[in-house]
Amino acid sequence: MATECQAWLNDNPVENNPLSSSLLSSDDEKVETLNIDNEINGNWITATSSTIHEARVKAKAKRRLRKNSSRDSGRGDSLSDNGESLRAVLVPPTSPKGKLLDRKSRSGKGRGLPKKGGAGGKGVWGSPGEVYDLEEIDVKDPNYDEDQENCVYETVVLPLDEGVFEKTVTPIVQEYFEHGDTNEVAELLGELNLGEMKSGVPMLAVSLALEAKASHRELTSRLLTDLCGTLLSTDDVEKSFDKLLRELPELVLDTPGAPQLVGQFIARAVGDKILSRDYIESYKGKVDCDHARAALDRAAVLLKMSKRGLWGTGGGQLPVKQLIKEINLLLKEYLLSGDVAEAETCLQELEVPHFYHEFIYEAVVMVLESTGETTFKMVLQLLKFLWESSVITVDQMRRGFERVYVEIPEINIDVPHAYSVLEQFVEQSFNAGVINKKLRDLCPCRGRKRFVSEGDGGRFKLESY
Template identity: 30%
Template sequence: MLTISRMKSLMSLSASPFSLHRSKAIRFGVFSLASESSSNLIPTFLQSPISIHTKPRLIPPKSPIFSIHNRSLQSESSRSSSDGEIHVIVGPMFAGKTTTLIRRIQSESENGRSVAIIKSNKDTRYRLDSIVTHDGMKLPCSALANLSSFRQKLGPDAYDKLDVIGIDEAQFFDDLYDFCRKAADHDGKTIIVAGLDGDYLRRSFGSVLHIIPLADSVTKLTARCEICGNRAFFTLRKTEEIQTELIGGADVYMPVCGSGGKGTWGGLMDSDDCSILDPNDPNYDSSEDCENSSAIRKTADFDEFRKKTTIIVEEYFANDDVVSTANELRELGMPVYNYYFVKKLVSTAMDRNDKEKEMAGVLLSALYANIIDSQQVYRGFTKLPQAEGLLLDLLKEAAEEGLINTSQISKGFGRMIDMVDDLSLDIPNARAMLRSLISKAASEGWLCASSLKSLSVAPVKPSLEDSVAKIFKLKAQSIIQEYFLTGDILEVSSCLESENTTCSAELNAIFVKRLITLVMDRKNREKEMASVLLSSLCFPADDIVNGFTMLIESADDTALDNPVVVEDLAMFVARAVVDEVLAPQHLEEIATQFSGPDSIGSKVLQMAKSLLKARLSGERILRCWGGGGSSKPGWAVEDVKEKIEKLLEEYESGGDAREACRCIKELGMPFFHHEVVKKALVTVIEKKNDKLWSLLDKGFSSGLITMYQMTKGFGRLGDSLDDLALDVPDAEKQFIHYVDKARTIGWLDNSFTFNKSGDGKENVICL
């Protein structure tokens, strides 16, 4: 018979999750005796994390009951004074299991106990020599393939001196049960185990649950559900992989509650708001009402946030007021839903013009970190590409349930086929994308592809006779050679109209190829003229793309006469993008025609992209051939300076500010607006006339002159003050006054400084 003293050893005197005593297993509570003489049980109810103190260990199968060495069943006289303990910490991803383990190990170490930590060498996300939490806490550890090798690796003497062993990511160790039992029961160690109790399918993961019968205490931690904000007990995998062991972080996994599986019904498109308890659900459990009573309120809050977000986004695109938009978002007071604002802003801008896209980028830059944290921004962007899969799943479910019949689905896809050519104007690969969607829908069985019209690879174009192409090539060569002599772009346009009366796309592409081919072995002047001509001709973008594609395809032959053909072609492609003859997306379209990183086409496009990504690439590429090839686009720097000087003189003599800003914009050189700033300031200081200052104010407030260009302009003038002081003795004093004034109204940053030309190096680099 067990004595009262022996019974006490089986019960806890503490409600701590890490209690070293055992308690009787009672659901939702832990009971302990108040004193030796008391027979009243005092219930102590636990809050999160949920701690379960297990009953005495079960007897393993096939073991004689009298020979089992389980410390919970030993008599008082035979019980060892150095009995070990096993404490288990489980929970989903991001529940703080490693953090809890680290804190417990640190506490044991501070109490003078010798500690060691083990983790699986499969987890290489951070460092093999440390266990690291998601928020950066870390402790040194041993990374092993199995636990049985730990004693040998550490050394028997060092192992014997250990008091506490921590095991992180325990689900990866197949020998977890045997190691923990031996280390605790035979070696007297305290083992603290942390790991996942379930996989992404909510099934037992590894051997963690196998050691529950051995455990002195089990702590179930919870995370915060990323969908609805409730307590999360499970881990959801975001990717399509199906293997059990897939190591990853927030990019692969997210913590979730039991939405859709226990008392809640989640809709197919309910990715942005939480599921709601429904008493009609067959799995409904009324005991969970208290825990989930806020779900309906949270859904209502989210609906309200979505409505207000739509209004805020539309108002921002209408008035372009960043400060007002930021204040309105802050006043909503729902930062947990800010990811939806990011998603709504970007998705709305994608359907608008370039102006709205630029406005969206400016607003996100202003809100980032100050109002919307990085996690919300990341979550907003990750939800953008998820819509396609959700919509297809919705169509599939609607078809399977008969809400949309087969005839209507076929008719809808048929209408998409009819309008795919128009759609391709905005989305170049629309035809391929639609073909992929049709194939996927047909393979899943909810679309009859045989009932649809044929979706060809591309519209069938009438073939061009070889004789016509040959004659046009000869005439095109004559037109181009004459252009290099006269520089008359209008004459070229007139000749092309007469020779290509049908506006044949193939002839346009042939002309582009011929133009660049002929100029390859000429001087920079002719190359500049060729770029200017391309930017002046009204060829469709597809014809230009086809011309460059044909040009790159024949580059192997051209390379025999021109060893630097890759560099020249890359420069022509980059110049075409800067001149807006080609759009950046056209480079991707051209790239699809060439495979292999070693092909000339791939090298040309890679070099062109590198040129375009460089700092101040627009100005440099625009001057790639030296400039001055004609009186059209491709101004020489001195010509631009002269034009700026004239327009400032006209404005000073009574011109209109709006007209002056229009003339500045028409120069097409926003990277050179610092010259406007410098010349305007020189005039203001020399003549002590603030009219040009008002022009700068107009340009800055309209966004024509950026802060960067203002800074460069002020910096250039500051570097040349000595020369200006020869004509205006108080030039430096005036300049300092205007610098302070510019800082006050926000033209210049407070960190702006300047050096006179004789005092040291320039403060600002100007090109």
């Protein structure tokens, strides 16, 4: 072994062999180490322990700086050339969640949008507008059931019982009294499973109308006519009126006039052909209740009178021309009968308190067009009665008289003495307390002709006083 080492040393002299430094003595080794040059990062430095450590720190700092320059530019710490730590100016991230949760690509590629346009991932329905094909049924599937292929799935609505029926249908009928649209009622009732309670719809509507106004009773009759044939049958209507006649003793407690009103509903139903004409005849000799007998008698009398409307139309259901016609008929009826209470009832049945100024206007014009004092006194008595009973308000009374004041020039063309009659009527109305002093003073006076003295050449002047 020693012979082989000696031979290798002879072939490789010490000055050319880098390992020869290990064979030198310790003193020579220190001197030789100082003379060895090494290259670090392209720079030749003296190979001492301190210089080697310094060079390694610089190289490490440069590598870290190059690595983070593209990604963390303007952020974090960096090292200067001498290895000192430098704090760079922080730049706030553009994303509100910060760079940590930013979906933008780190390599600078892409637009930062979610993958697959939001169509991928667990629990996602797919991209917008994507249409899925029908899933084919696998006959070999162990869960396959042949009976389920032709199944039709529908929403089942349970039939209404008596308690739920009244709570559900009552608001529908009450809203109908406000808007008067029978199609909407038919649509709402069609969504319910009435079942055996179909015959309860006419009875409930009539029961609510008994305590309502005349216009609501007219709307109820129209509703029954429109529902019969579509949602209701003739048998349902007959069953409903049969039950009404049986429960008349209880209805009379709340509505004393229930027998007469139910009789009018029966007559109207027969006139509208939703009840047969034999319906009333079928009860002859079979009625023990006095109230039911009164209702059937009332219906028979009305059918003989051939009055199909029965209820009339009030309020907003009538056009203005029809309302004016009704008011004129009311005043003429009052002048024949002289019953102020009946006139008050008829006026209230029109259900137009906002239109009572038309009643005042027509009444005063009727006084101006009359020739005797009878109309004068009766109209004044009627206005005083309506004023004291608070049927006509101050505003309606004022508007009615003001309308006469404005149109008196035109009225005077047809009625020559209109101005003088108006002055007398306004004065009497003020004395009766119907109008106030301010409204009386607004009454217009007719311009009168008078001759002046002879020195004026026979000329005349117009003077109002």
